[in-house]
Amino acid sequence: MQLELLNEQGQAASSFDVPETVFGREFNEDLIHQLVVAYRANARQGTRAQKDREQVRHSTAKPFKQKGTGRARAGMTSSPLWRGGGRIFPNLPEENFTQKINKKMYRAGMASILSQLAREGRLAVVDSLTLDTPKTKVLADKFKAMNLAESVMVIADEVDENLYLASRNLKNVFVVEPRYADPVSLVHYKKVLVTKGAIDKLKEMFA
16 A cells, blocks of 8 residues: 655655555444543543532431321431432542553554545655744644644654644644554544654554
């Protein structure tokens, strides 16, 4: 399989071979969905907490007498059946949301995403992406010339200080190294710009 190598004007300058195992896989929607759900679940934090019947503020006095009222018997107002009572199974801060994904599944899912991006024309490859100065306007002009100004994820083989500083103030621009590329970002951004050096690293990771 071949991918086009773009110049700084967004035009195809040449083409180069890439492995079918990474950029030519069939689209596996179920696997990609499982990958995205697991990644987002693993990023969740246990920040919510509810109180059980021991922790809620209540009186230990019996609300009303046991018999003769026609109502269901009750011992105290902390019962989960009462409004303001404690929860039976409360959410706790140490709740664990993580989901396990095997390495083989992860590699196959990421390769399937990259392959679909290539088929849809959402994957662009450049020889390199370097800046002489950390100027946001310079990087924005480069993206505009390549028709990538709307929403782009950049996977560079090395993110130097100039590229990091120039990109952090651009809306809808996300710059990472290949090891930090995640399935949610790959699916989210409309375009993915990859340097030729990053392609080699992606081949090592997911082939």
